[in-house]
Amino acid sequence: MKLIIFEDAKYDNLYPLTYMRPSFELRCGATSLCEKITHAVGADSSAAFVRDWLGEVYAQKAEIPVNDPAELEGDVVFVNGRLLVDGTCDLKSIGPDEALKVGDTLVAANVTADTLAAAKEESRDAELPGADVSLEPLEAVLTALGPKLAVKEAEATMIDFPWLLIRHNSAMIESDFERLYTPAVNAEMPALSCMLGSEHIYIAPTARIHPMVVLDATEGPIIIEEDVIIFPHTRVEGPGYIGPGCRLMGGKIREACSFGPVCRVGGEVECVIMQGYSNKYHDGFLGHTYICEWVNIGGATTNSDLKNDYTTVSVYFKGELTDTGEQFLGSMIGDHTKTSIGALLNTGTVVGMMSNLVFSGQLMPKEVPSFCWMLNGRPTKGMGLKAMLRTARAAMGRRKKEMSPAEEKLIRHLHGMLKEDLRKAIKKAFKR
Amino acid sequence: MADLNDVTARVKKVTSEVVGVPVEQITAESRFVQDLHAESIQSIELVAGFEAEFDIEMDEDDALEVKNVGDAIGFIAKYVDAK
Numbered sequence: 218m219k220l221i222i223f224e225d226a227k228y229d230n231l232y233p234l235t236y237m238r239p240s241f242e243l244r245c246g247a248t249s250l251c252e253k254i255t256h257a258v259g260a261d262s263s264a265a266f267v268r269d270w271l272g273e274v275y276a277q278k279a280e281i282p283v284n285d286p287a288e289l290e291g292d293v294v295f296v297n298g299r300l301l302v303d304g305t306c307d308l309k310s311i312g313p314d315e316a317l318k319v320g321d322t323l324v325a326a327n328v329t330a331d332t333l334a335a336a337k338e339e340s341r342d343a344e345l346p347g348a349d350v351s352l353e354p355l356e357a358v359l360t361a362l363g364p365k366l367a368v369k370e371a372e373a374t375m376i377d378f379p380w381l382l383i384r385h386n387s388a389m390i391e392s393d394f395e396r397l398y399t400p401a402v403n404a405e406m407p408a409l410s411c412m413l414g415s416e417h418i419y420i421a422p423t424a425r426i427h428p429m430v431v432l433d434a435t436e437g438p439i440i441i442e443e444d445v446i447i448f449p450h451t452r453v454e455g456p457g458y459i460g461p462g463c464r465l466m467g468g469k470i471r472e473a474c475s476f477g478p479v480c481r482v483g484g485e486v487e488c489v490i491m492q493g494y495s496n497k498y499h500d501g502f503l504g505h506t507y508i509c510e511w512v513n514i515g516g517a518t519t520n521s522d523l524k525n526d527y528t529t530v531s532v533y534f535k536g537e538l539t540d541t542g543e544q545f546l547g548s549m550i551g552d553h554t555k556t557s558i559g560a561l562l563n564t565g566t567v568v569g570m571m572s573n574l575v576f577s578g579q580l581m582p583k584e585v586p587s588f589c590w591m592l593n594g595r596p597t598k599g600m601g602l603k604a605m606l607r608t609a610r611a612a613m614g615r616r617k618k619e620m621s622p623a624e625e626k627l628i629r630h631l632h633g634m635l636k637e638d639l640r641k642a643i644k645k646a647f648k649r
Numbered sequence: 650m651a652d653l654n655d656v657t658a659r660v661k662k663v664t665s666e667v668v669g670v671p672v673e674q675i676t677a678e679s680r681f682v683q684d685l686h687a688e689s690i691q692s693i694e695l696v697a698g699f700e701a702e703f704d705i706e707m708d709e710d711d712a713l714e715v716k717n718v719g720d721a722i723g724f725i726a727k728y729v730d731a732k
Contacts, residue, residue, distance in 0.1 A: 575690065592690050597697035601709030640706070647663075647701035 220260035233551030241298025246389025306373035317371035387473035390456035506547035520562035522547035533584035677719030
């Protein structure tokens with residue numbers, strides 16, 4: 218049996234986090250949505266379908282076939298990549314030719330080879346009014362499958378909005394710890410370091426813990442992966458996940474943080490997810506925030522994650538100020554974005570990719586477009602795309618990574634796709 | 650053809666807003682850095698301000714090479730003509 222994990226048309230609900238990756242590669246807990254789905258299904262093999270303009274970049278990173286129609290055969294379990302496997306929905310309980318839905322959203326379907334073959338044949342010349350063309354041919358096959366499957370209404374947690382990753386992060390660290398790790402302190406703990414609740418701590422053998430480090434797992438587990446270095450005067454509270462090659466530079470790593478590979482983190486952070494390869498080296502507070510890859514947070518950059526009147530936080534979602542229902546919510550920051558020293562981010566700020574936020578003495582706006590330099594509180598195009606690409610290559614080179622031609626092509630595609638948003642924002646700001 | 654008087658007045662208006670120098674002190678010969686004391690960040694703001702004012706999209710590299718107000722007027726007039 219094969220697993221096919223797919224992006225549905227709501228990938229754009231998760232912008233800016235999904236500009237450069239499929240929705241199922243987003244992190245929640247110690248692992249991605251994809252890893253959790255793959256583990257839950259326990260298939261013999263896997264394949265993925267993503268929007269077409271992301272396919273080339275994702276195919277280079279994924280270890281499974283991507284957007285290959287030839288994979289649409291045999292006995293297949295289709296799973297929507299926005300599903301958070303949190304125990305609400307049992308993927309193994311889906312019977313043959315049965316589908317689970319939440320409202321109109323397909324969560325998962327267990328499709329036999331004959332049914333899939335018939336749907337594939339029917340879908341060859343199908344017209345899909347209103348379908349997202351970038352997700353063909355998968356969408357054509359799923360549409361043809363519809364009437365052939367017995368549909369059951371499911372209880373399932375779908376990541377409909379980016380802030381849900383932040384909401385569920387703490388619980389997901391705990392469940393990933395239970396599922397994937399055996400508590401063990403495999404690295405040397407210096408005499409002047411301290412562990413509380415060591416029965417809930419995993420430290421990989423190649424991790425290095427300096428003196429004057431406190432690991433407090435009394436409120437939740439702590440996972441410290443290979444090649445992590447934790448420098449003196451760092452306190453880590455569980456639940457917490459410190460990914461491979463991370464360095465903690467001193468400070469308060471409070472509960473519910475997940476750092477993907479090769480991040481640098483210091484200062485005070487609480488319930489922060491970092492996708493990987495990003496830096497928040499210096500002092501300054503970030504809370505209830507999602508940071509994509511290759512982001513650099515300047516010293517003393519701080520965000521608010523709680524309003525002074527304790528009401529729920531609103532964010533700009535598809536251009537409209539929308540109540541998230543969350544009492545705590547900081548920022549969502551796209552790939553390759555930088556903040557200057559002292560930048561101040563308001564509660565519920567959404568920052569696009571490849572932007573540069575320069576401190577101006579006031580709060581940044583709650584919505585910053587992609588490819589934007591915020592200067593003196595106003596959006597600009599900065600030095601332009603060529604300079605932004607140059608900076609991105611330099612940042613990646615510092616971590617021994619190279620921007621592939623496919624990645625550059627994707628960034629150029631996104632620049633074209635998003636430049637009208639920036640143009641409108643500039644015009645609005647300068648016409649005031 | 651762009652109305653050069655109009656372009657001149659609007660270039661001076663945007664320049665004044667960004668660098669904080671009164672319009673009447675800005676001439677075609679005024680150099681952005683040496684005379685108007687524009688910092689590098691303000692050069693970027695000037696480009697954004699001109700684009701918004703004239704509803705044009707300029708090449709960033711070329712735009713940032715423009716050194717004085719008179720050259721900016723000529724540079725922008727070409728984009729206005731091309732609209």
